[in-house]
Amino acid sequence: MDRAHPDRIKLSCLECAKPVVVSATQPCFYCGRRYPEQEIAELLAAGKAEKVELDQLLGPSAPMPVPPEPRNTATYVIYALLALLFLLFCFAAIWIIHRLKL
Incomplete structure (x- = not known):
């Protein structure tokens, strides 16, 4: 049985x-960059990406990535x-010092 997912690849985002x-x-x-099927095939052929196995997607060893925290603009306003x-x-x-000297 082929354990590779048919269309998902793992890579460093371009x-x-x-x-x-x-x-x-x-x-x-x-x-949010999108990868069309043709580009996915080219990346796989060039060796810049690898197919993802099913247990990598479903197993506990692949947790969901945490999105970056939004910037708190109120803090910047207070600092300003x-x-x-x-x-x-x-x-x-x-x-005041200038007025005292006169």
Whole structure:
């Protein structure tokens, strides 16, 4: 019995360079790049990809990849406001020192 899945291959994604399992109907999990059947055949022929065996897909040794965490923009906004407050404080301190010298 051939244990290779008919159309799924394992490779390093050509766009995001992460190791993924893709097929003609399943794009890269990380970047969404699609691989048509002709490109899959070319990658297999060139040795840049390998067919995935069924137990690799179904077994516990192949856990689901975790998607990257979304960026928390609220944190960046708070940091920007704190930086502006610090600059305002520095400007006020320089202005007060300048006024005292006059």
